[in-house]
Amino acid sequence: MSTARRKRPAAGCDENPNFLFDARASGAHIMMMRRYFIPLLSCVLVQAAAAEVVARKWSGTLNVPDPVACTVDEYGRVYVAATTRRKAADLDIREHPMWIADDVGLTTVEEKREFLKRELAPGRLRLPRGGLKDHNKDGSIDWQDLTVHSERVYQLRDTNGDGLADKMTVFAEGFNTEVTGIAAGILYHDGWVYLTCAPDLWRLKDTDDDGVADVREVVAHGFGMHIAYAGHDMHGPRLGPDGRIYWSIGDKGVSVTSKEGKKFHLPHEGAVLRVEPDGAGFEVFARGLRNVQEIAFDDFGNxxxxxxxxxxxxxxxxxxxxxxxxxxxxxxxHQYMKGASRWILEDRKS
Structure with a gap:
């Protein structure tokens, strides 16, 4: 494997490691790789006659709150997507079963927004329900409580070269509308940090190297029109073998108009999506998925x-x-049909 691959880091990890291939001497078949885990441990694996794995906490004395996914740039800086919204603001339909019939009928993000504002109008909900509480402490449990918690991206870096992170900044925040999901996937590519946080795929850039993104662009909009099960969000962006960004979403649905004006309306399905890094050429790669996460390619592009x-x-x-x-x-x-769902019956038989 060419060491030039180091300048194209792998995708962020969502409860799975992110691999960076540091070196490989093909003659001796020695490969060294560094793994960055969600707890920000780094492991060094030397594949030789006697393999040895050494684990350590790469983040040193720093503790990243609520991490979900991570990615690494060519300078060794780590970007961590973190959530505080899961179930507290990005609700779980299992805690609100009286909404199921309405929820499965939603077809756009705007319909979801209108539904939440109607069902959670001030004065309608008198007691906390599941993770839905009076988060803004105004004496009312309503839709505005869904805007209190924000998703964040943290940047960690090793400034003195001792092999441990010693500086952490909030790279980006402000992902906290009433229809915002969770920051469940992150990818660094070619100077940009791509973040999956429904209803948007974002790309972020720090142009003055202060550890804070000063450029924010929406690459694609229109994901997540259902409340559905918590965790059925957008996940795991990857750089595909064709140079495009690939990622997945669970069955919260897709209703996107591409930059070229083409409509992709799959409101009741999970899917794998792809787009050029600049946001052009949005496409649905595969559809009809439940909640596929962490897509990966083999050496043949499968x-x-x-x-x-x-x-x-x-x-x-x-x-x-x-x-x-x-x-x-x-x-x-199908999620609510239990044993009557043909999809689930076939899965049980297979």
């Missing part, structure tokens, strides 16, 4: 992802082979 089960007896977690323009058949309403 795509794989992982999905958990629907929390029903007999159904199984799965490793998914994902092909271009495929439809795996899942729709968000």
């Amino acid at each position: 795509m794989f992802g992982v999905d958990n089960d629907a929390d029903l007896p007999g159904e199984r977690e799965r490793l998914v082979y994902i092909t271009d323009q495929s439809d795996s058949g899942w729709r968000c309403g």
Whole structure:
């Protein structure tokens, strides 16, 4: 593997390691790689006659609050996506089952916004329900409580070269509208930090090297029109073998108009999406998925992802082979059909 690959870091990790290949001497078959884990541990693995793994806390005395995913730039700076909104502001339909019938009928982000403002108008909810509470302490539990908690991106760097991070900054924040999801995926590529935080795919840049993004652009908008199950968000952006950005979303749905004006309306499905790094050429790569996360490519460009089960007896977690323009058949309403869903019945039989 060419050491030039170091300048194109792998995608961020969402509960999985992010691998950076530091060096490889093909003659001796020695490979050294560094892993950055969500707890910001780094491991060095030397694959030789006797492999040795050494783990340490790379973040030193720094503690990153609520980390979800991470990515690394060519200078060794680590960017961590962190959430405070999960279930507190990005709600879980299991804590609000009386909304299911309405929720499965939502088809756009704006419809979701209107629904939340109607159902959570001041005075309608008298007691906390699940993670929904009076977060802004104004004496009312309403939709404005969904705007208190913000997702954040932190940047960590080693300024003195001792191998431990010693500086942490809030690289970006302010992701806190009533329809904002969680920051569940992050990728550094070519000077930009790409962040999956429904309803948007963002790209962020720090132009003056102060550790804070001063350029923020929406690459694509229109993701997550259902409340659905918590965690069925946008995940794991990856740089594909064709140079495009790939990522996935669970069955909270897609309704996107591309920069070229083409409409992609799949409001009840999970999907794998792709786009040019500058936001051009948005496409749906695969559809009809439940909640595929952490897509990855093999050496031949084949795509794989992982999905958990629907929390029903007999159904199984799965490793998914994902092909271009495929439809795996899942729709968000299947989640609530339990044993009556053909999709779930077939999964149990397979």
